Amino acid sequence: MTDVLSWAAEQLGCPVRRLRPLTGGTHARTELLATGDGREVVLRVFPAGDPAVQRETRVLPLLDGLAGLAPRLLAADPDGAATGRPTLLVSRLPGDGCLAPADPRSWARQLGRTLARIHAVPVGIELRDPLAAGPTGAGPTGPTVREHWHRLVAQPRVLTHLDYWSGNTLWVGDRLTGVVDWSGAAYAPRGFDVAWCRLDLILLYDSRIADVFTDAYRSAAGSLDDVELWDRSAAMHAYGQIETWAPNYAGLGRPDLDGPALRDRLTRWTDTLTDRTPR
Known part of the structure; x- marks a missing residue:
């Protein structure tokens, strides 16, 4: 060897x-x-x-x-x-991870525009479809996701990163310079990546910053259906594993987001989602 x-x-x-x-x-x-x-x-x-x-x-x-x-x-x-x-x-790409930007709104806009560029890449090879196995995960949002799963699987597929969160991006100063860790790349609806990043921004900040990201994505990529349902799906996927994300956040300068803190923030976000009537 x-x-x-x-x-x-x-x-x-x-x-x-x-x-x-x-x-x-x-x-x-x-x-x-x-x-x-x-x-x-x-x-x-x-x-x-x-x-x-x-x-x-x-x-x-x-x-x-x-x-x-x-x-x-x-x-x-x-x-x-x-x-x-x-x-x-x-x-090697230039830059380092950045989870505490000086201007979170500009930072979120760049995350949105960059994701739109990824989703625009033509797919000329066969990639796995992560939705093919049906809905997975647990938690309070699960029943609604399962009830409306047909709406999500019916949406068009694009190249998806499948783990698009701020920790997989690189920055030089206030400029996004790279996206890393492509091992999960797949062929899935755009909402999967959008909701996964929205969840990260909610854990780091709140829904207002997540909405800044989503608005920037829509401006670059066009309309996006069922964002709230995708949010419920992302929360369902995270529900059983959220504490295991703590080392990732700690390694990028956010040790305050330990297991209990992440669980608390996810619970509050899940409560917000389940209080809403599905659309």
């Missing part, structure tokens, strides 16, 4: 060395590497058997860099045959 740094050096054709770990996610071990020819690249090592690398190797060429907003694939060991674990090597 080849050491992962030796594998990276072989793939890139030059020596590499570790610079530092990259924080903000728990799905993979992520490190910043320096190459002997002056570049910086990102190495991601996933748990054995994880299909994430296989998925990213399919979607990153499709994105073609997304005009500088998505990483480019440099090398992959999808099944860990060379390194022992699924391993991915991608270009």
Whole structure:
């Protein structure tokens, strides 16, 4: 079995060395590497058997860099045959995570406009449909989501990130410079990504900032149906796992959003949704 740094050096054709770990996610071990020819690249090592690398190797060429907003694939060991674990090597994008912007409204608008650009990418390959298995999750919003599930699955599909939240974006100053972690990319209705990001913004701020994001998305992408129903679906998906998100927020500078705090904020948002009459 080849050491992962030796594998990276072989793939890139030059020596590499570790610079530092990259924080903000728990799905993979992520490190910043320096190459002997002056570049910086990102190495991601996933748990054995994880299909994430296989998925990213399919979607990153499709994105073609997304005009500088998505990483480019440099090398992959999808099944860990060379390194022992699924391993991915991608270009480094400029910027760092930002969950406490100076201007949250401008920050939210950029999140909305960028998501619209992602959804506009033509899909020329077959991607999984995360709605095919039916509604999953629990919590008070579940019954309404299940009752109206036919409305969600009937909507047109686009390229979706499937984990589009602020922690998977990079920023230089007040400018969004990249979107990372494409291992979940799928073919799904636009509302899935929109509601997932709205939930993140509600956990970080409130529904007003989430609405700023949604308005910016609509301005760039056009009308969007059933936002409130998608909100209920996102809350249902998060209900059984919300405490596990705490390390992701802590790694990006929000240790105040620990398990109990996240549960409390999700509960209050769920109560708001269930108090409304479904439309």
